Amino acid sequence: xxxxxxxxxxxxxxxxxxxxxxxxxxxxxxxxxxxxxxxxxxxxxxxxxxxxxxxxxxxxxxxxxxxxxxxxxxxxxxxxxxxxxxxxxxxxxxxxxxxxxxxxxxxxxxxxxxxxxxxxxxxxxxxxxxxxxxxxxxxxxxxxxxxxxxxxxxxxxxxxxxxxxxxxxxxxxxxxxxxxxxxxxxxxxxxxxxxxxxxxxxxxxxxxxxxxxxxxxxxxxxxxxxxxxxxxxxxxxxxxxxxxxxxxxxxxxxxxxxxxxxxxxxxxxxxxxxxxxxxxxxxxxxxxxxxxxxxxxxxxxxxxxxxxxxxxxxxxxxxxxxxxxxxxxxxxxxxxxxxxxxxxxxxxxxxxxxxxxxxxxxxxxxxxxxxxxxxxxxxxxxxxxxxxxxxxxxxxxxxxxxxxx
Numbered sequence: 001x002x003x004x005x006x007x008x009x010x011x012x013x014x015x016x017x018x019x020x021x022x023x024x025x026x027x028x029x030x031x032x033x034x035x036x037x038x039x040x041x042x043x044x045x046x047x048x049x050x051x052x053x054x055x056x057x058x059x060x061x062x063x064x065x066x067x068x069x070x071x072x073x074x075x076x077x078x079x080x081x082x083x084x085x086x087x088x089x090x091x092x093x094x095x096x097x098x099x100x101x102x103x104x105x106x107x108x109x110x111x112x113x114x115x116x117x118x119x120x121x122x123x124x125x126x127x128x129x130x131x132x133x134x135x136x137x138x139x140x141x142x143x144x145x146x147x148x149x150x151x152x153x154x155x156x157x158x159x160x161x162x163x164x165x166x167x168x169x170x171x172x173x174x175x176x177x178x179x180x181x182x183x184x185x186x187x188x189x190x191x192x193x194x195x196x197x198x199x200x201x202x203x204x205x206x207x208x209x210x211x212x213x214x215x216x217x218x219x220x221x222x223x224x225x226x227x228x229x230x231x232x233x234x235x236x237x238x239x240x241x242x243x244x245x246x247x248x249x250x251x252x253x254x255x256x257x258x259x260x261x262x263x264x265x266x267x268x269x270x271x272x273x274x275x276x277x278x279x280x281x282x283x284x285x286x287x288x289x290x291x292x293x294x295x296x297x298x299x300x301x302x303x304x305x306x307x308x309x310x311x312x313x314x315x316x317x318x319x320x321x322x323x324x325x326x327x328x329x330x331x332x333x334x335x336x337x338x339x340x341x342x343x344x345x346x347x348x349x350x351x352x353x354x355x356x357x358x359x360x361x362x363x364x365x366x367x368x369x370x371x372x373x374x375x376x377x378x379x380x381x382x383x384x385x386x387x388x389x390x391x392x393x394x395x396x397x398x399x400x401x402x403x404x405x
Contacts, residue, residue: 040195048078065144067148075151091104103122149174189274199271208263217239221239262380300384305322306319311394339353340355
């Protein structure tokens, strides 16, 4: 793959060299870190050139002649920018035969693509009366028909149209390629996540401090999002009062806050395209009773057991078992109803998953949540969620863990 520091535009108007503009959606523009006064800079163009080269290398090793990506986090991981999906095709094509990657986009979107993606290849614009998949076929016309890897979130209809344009090609699942590339985070990526965690924690703390009798969960959710925006990040989360907190993924329902209600906030935001995921509990208005204390402390102890046990080489299912055993031995096993955690990075939920049956082992650089919970149906629930990265000698918490109450 030839490295380029510019984009070539190819369309009905001809070709020209255009330098990318400043637009880089992939995460909100972050305000200076209040602790250091410094902004977090985005990844350099060289990172995306290296990622594209690595994707082509892995695809070739898997016997693929090219990769096909619709806008997605995998698209953003390779291209440095992202777009929404519509009935109009925008796609990234990555050949493996020492050819430049290229983008296929509506002609009227060419300039936006140039301003958004990093300088990694060619942009071909298609007119509204054209079949965009013919441009994909033309781009691959010089290659011997083979297998083309499909980004895993690609829409079925788009994949079928691609197959129609490439009848002699075989479509293959490229999930493992993207998983292999993304599951180990660099220190720069971990830094983005750490900053997102910091914003989330301070936004949650400010939200808890703002609580008043009679406020609705929807109002609090809006306040939480505003606190993240003030800190330079786009984000939000679930806000659940009392009985709603007994639903692990319950949403806002207009419930008003009353004295003695547990408040659960599960929130995250993005920094340079990388996310956080934190859950915190707050008992509003009164001192919590002994039952709430027992359940909260049981959940915290289960989480601590997993944090203390985690080591490279351990199976992920073992972490789930360790935390689950603490809750089961406390008599609440039937009320811990979901897996212990999930990977996170550019997606809020991505591999690896901390769940029974996952025999994959921990490796340094993997980032994931540890979030045990106990949910009493119709009454309330407690979940504590923190973010962790695997290090050579154990797990490092990226968030500031709570303690026993």
